[in-house]
Amino acid sequence: DTGVSQNPRHKITKRGQNVTFRCDPISEHNRLYWYRQTLGQGPEFLTYFQNEAQLEKSRLLSDRFSAERPKGSFSTLEIQRTEQGDSAMYLCASSPQGATEAFFGQGTRLTVV
Amino acid sequence: QKEVEQNSGPLSVPEGAIASLNCTYSDRVSQSFFWYRQYSGKSPELIMSIYSNGDKEDGRFTAQLNKASQYVSLLIRDSQPSDSATYLCAGYNTDKLIFGTGTRLQVFP
Numbered sequence: 001d002t003g004v005s006q007n008p009r010h011k012i013t014k015r016g017q018n019v020t021f022r023c024d025p026i027s028e029h030n031r032l033y034w035y036r037q038t039l040g041q042g043p044e045f046l047t048y049f050q051n052e053a054q055l056e057k058s059r060l061l062s063d064r065f066s067a068e069r070p071k072g073s074f075s076t077l078e079i080q081r082t083e084q085g086d087s088a089m090y091l092c093a094s095s096p097q098g099a100t101e102a103f104f105g106q107g108t109r110l111t112v113v
Numbered sequence: 114q115k116e117v118e119q120n121s122g123p124l125s126v127p128e129g130a131i132a133s134l135n136c137t138y139s140d141r142v143s144q145s146f147f148w149y150r151q152y153s154g155k156s157p158e159l160i161m162s163i164y165s166n167g168d169k170e171d172g173r174f175t176a177q178l179n180k181a182s183q184y185v186s187l188l189i190r191d192s193q194p195s196d197s198a199t200y201l202c203a204g205y206n207t208d209k210l211i212f213g214t215g216t217r218l219q220v221f222p
Contacts, residue, residue: 043157045210091157100147101147101159101162
């Protein structure tokens, strides 16, 4: 499968714990995006990378959230001290150089209890 | 005004009918627009893109862009129950996609 891959697919964690999600983009896609989606809403932009550089972060991304893409390939999104309000689907998407369309992975559904 | 706005629905149409989904956008969104289909519990799937004024057809789907009125629409001909999903409209804003809240489409037999 050469699509965007996200792991894990589901994560249940207790409030206050840290969680980390991984995204492997489509090969040679230099842009990688993280979005968050809650029930009944469209995906909300969190942050994006062009190669290894993090070029934009949403105001939604509090200091408990951090994202990396160390070698310009896969990316990780970490949430520290999780809160119940962090429960959502976390979506990763990638886009090739010069294109505006983005292709999504399967998502990671986070439930904070 | 939100950057991309959609009616949340649900929009209910009988099988075989044309489903018409609409989206409006603000000046903060550029002229590249996309329609994604999202089944319940799944991730968004790109089904149409449109970059210039007018119509673009792909199979049963037609995307329409009207820059003067700042709206985008998606027509689904010969609607099937398998088309029942949420349809997300997205516009391009400074290197990222901005999404509407989505319109839920229900196609009944």
